[in-house]
Amino acid sequence: MEQNYYQREIETMPAEEMKKLQSEKLVKQVKHVYENVKYYRDLMDEKGIKPEDIQGIEDLHKLPFLTKADLRDAYPYGLLAKPLEDCVRIQSTSGTTGRRVVAFYTQNDVDLWEDCCARAITAAGGSKKDVCQVAYGYGLFTGGPGLNGGSHKVGCLTLPMSSGNTERQIQFMMDLSATILCCTPSYAAYIGETLKEQGYQPEDIPLKAGIFGAEPWTEEMRHGIEKTLGIKAYDIYGLTETTGPGVSFECSEQTGMHVNEDHFYAEIIDPDTGEVLPEGSKGELVFTSLDKEAFPLLRYRTRDICVLSRKKCSCGRTLIKMAKPMGRTDDMLIIRGVNVFPSQIETVLLNEGYEPNYQIVVDRVNNNDTFEINVEMTSEKFTDKVSEILAMEKALANAMKTMLGINPQVHLVAPKSITRSEGKAVRVIDKRKLI
Amino acid sequence: MAIQQLTVFVENRQGSIVSITETLSKHNVNIRALSIAETEDFGILRLIVNDKEAAQKTLLEEGYLIKVTDVVGVKIGDAPGKLSEALDVLDKANINIEYLYAFMARTEKHAYVVLRVEDNDAAEKALHAADFHLITEDDIHKL
Numbered sequence: 001m002e003q004n005y006y007q008r009e010i011e012t013m014p015a016e017e018m019k020k021l022q023s024e025k026l027v028k029q030v031k032h033v034y035e036n037v038k039y040y041r042d043l044m045d046e047k048g049i050k051p052e053d054i055q056g057i058e059d060l061h062k063l064p065f066l067t068k069a070d071l072r073d074a075y076p077y078g079l080l081a082k083p084l085e086d087c088v089r090i091q092s093t094s095g096t097t098g099r100r101v102v103a104f105y106t107q108n109d110v111d112l113w114e115d116c117c118a119r120a121i122t123a124a125g126g127s128k129k130d131v132c133q134v135a136y137g138y139g140l141f142t143g144g145p146g147l148n149g150g151s152h153k154v155g156c157l158t159l160p161m162s163s164g165n166t167e168r169q170i171q172f173m174m175d176l177s178a179t180i181l182c183c184t185p186s187y188a189a190y191i192g193e194t195l196k197e198q199g200y201q202p203e204d205i206p207l208k209a210g211i212f213g214a215e216p217w218t219e220e221m222r223h224g225i226e227k228t229l230g231i232k233a234y235d236i237y238g239l240t241e242t243t244g245p246g247v248s249f250e251c252s253e254q255t256g257m258h259v260n261e262d263h264f265y266a267e268i269i270d271p272d273t274g275e276v277l278p279e280g281s282k283g284e285l286v287f288t289s290l291d292k293e294a295f296p297l298l299r300y301r302t303r304d305i306c307v308l309s310r311k312k313c314s315c316g317r318t319l320i321k322m323a324k325p326m327g328r329t330d331d332m333l334i335i336r337g338v339n340v341f342p343s344q345i346e347t348v349l350l351n352e353g354y355e356p357n358y359q360i361v362v363d364r365v366n367n368n369d370t371f372e373i374n375v376e377m378t379s380e381k382f383t384d385k386v387s388e389i390l391a392m393e394k395a396l397a398n399a400m401k402t403m404l405g406i407n408p409q410v411h412l413v414a415p416k417s418i419t420r421s422e423g424k425a426v427r428v429i430d431k432r433k434l435i
Numbered sequence: 436m437a438i439q440q441l442t443v444f445v446e447n448r449q450g451s452i453v454s455i456t457e458t459l460s461k462h463n464v465n466i467r468a469l470s471i472a473e474t475e476d477f478g479i480l481r482l483i484v485n486d487k488e489a490a491q492k493t494l495l496e497e498g499y500l501i502k503v504t505d506v507v508g509v510k511i512g513d514a515p516g517k518l519s520e521a522l523d524v525l526d527k528a529n530i531n532i533e534y535l536y537a538f539m540a541r542t543e544k545h546a547y548v549v550l551r552v553e554d555n556d557a558a559e560k561a562l563h564a565a566d567f568h569l570i571t572e573d574d575i576h577k578l
Binding site: 390 | 445499533
């Protein structure tokens with residue numbers, strides 16, 4: 001396959017040169033953060049680190065980590081490094097509690113984010129001749145805006161569909177000959193199944209490539225989607241804390257995702273000790289934003305378990321590659337592309353007057369995530385009327401939806417019926433077999 | 436006047452009802468009447484028993500979720516149309532029925548209907564005025 005690059009010089013830069021570029025950016029960035037973010041300055045002072053101590057990327061390990069807890073403590077402006085008047089955008093993660101992350105962007109930040117997405121679209125074979133259908137959600141969620149911006153930069157005719165309304169998606173796809181589809185892998189699979197039901201063969205479908213991310217998916221799922229839609233399916237990775245999708249992206253080799261390491265420096269650490277592990281080791285993925293202005297996180301712990309590799313890639317890109325994340329160091333679940341923490345479910349239960357005795361059951365049926373929460377009925381709430389109990393289940397599901405952004409099926413179950421192993425309740429049963 | 440029903444939350448799995456009835460039988464509790472309402476997730480077992488205190492104690496000890504609910508018990512003749520007569524009284528008095536179940540007496544030519552309504556007092560008043568015999572906790576013990 002002939003290779004096109006969106007920013008050839010960066011994407012094929014020799015490792016030594018890349019390291020030099022990263023070092024220059026890091027020194028500047030640490031100074032910027034130290035001067036403008038009191039929260040991080042305090043963390044550095046606590047460790048006795050001054051900006052002068054960071055002379056290059058080899059000194060990065062001296063800096064303190066940032067975690068999601070820091071983001072919560074600093075909400076909303078505590079990690080902002082630019083005056084608000086210089087910011088042009090916010091994006092946010094789902095969830096309406098303290099877990100919410102609000103990220104700020106200057107125009108330069110939006111540009112570099114969209115460049116990253118443009119690299120991903122180009123690596124998937126996209127050019128200005130393409131029609132790019134963006135079926136990620138638009139709004140606070142980064143998926144839609146990110147790929148939309150990237151598609152513009154590449155010069156594709158962009159269809160800003162947002163998610164849902166599958167009939168309309170299919171109509172636009174067929175009538176306007178969309179060649180690239182961007183959405184979550186489960187939605188791609190759903191669109192594929194719907195097309196199949198409507199009698200379309202893969203060769204009838206104008207698509208040639210798909211860029212799918214925001215939730216974990218398997219190789220098996222990839223093959224299924226590729227077969228039904230008659231396309232090549234590319235993975236994309238990102239998180240709101242860094243920018244959104246496009247932190248890393250897959251190329252034609254489909255053996256891991258190239259990290260846009262001129263903007264995001266990746267480290268793998270031992271999640272227990274914080275020690276940096278050598279290339280090829282499995283550990284927690286940590287990102288440092290090298291040139292983001294408004295919300296520049298240094299050494300942000302993603303909680304994703306991952307492996308990095310600098311093996312030569314057949315696509316010609318020299319950007320370091322990360323494997324598909326292999327799990328989490330915390331209890332976060334990704335359900336239908338939405339981050340769900342068991343603690344959020346606990347909060348809702350306590351607010352609604354239930355005991356925090358619950359069990360989450362996640363499965364994938366026909367490539368779609370099912371999400372059920374079993375909750376133990378309490379003696380205060382118990383009544384002899386079925387209609388009242390069904391109404392309680394519905395009210396609880398609604399409260400969960402408000403908190404989590406996605407709709408679970410809530411089942412009220414008998415007290416002490418939730419499995420306890422060695423005295424400790426099993427809170428999460430994930431049957432999806434994603435790894 | 437009302438009689439008391441034991442309501443038990445039942446898990447939706449095989450053997451869950453038999454474990455309740457076994458628990459009751461071990462403590463010599465005799466079930467006079469029962470009904471079960473079920474959904475996909477759970478069941479609600481409603482019981483009229485001869486010894487409510489013993490039943491309540493043993494079920495609580497076994498970890499069951501129970502609730503005591505006041506219901507209306509009414510005696511009706513064991514003949515076609517008798518239930519309709521009683522229900523008609525409630526209908527005319529604008530009393531909504533949540534659920535009901537019935538059981539036969541062993542010796543007399545009578546049946547008993549257990550009614551769950553929004554307003555027990557109003558239901559009893561209406562039935563009494565129409566010359567229906569309402570049953571009491573005492574009657575249940577003697578059954």
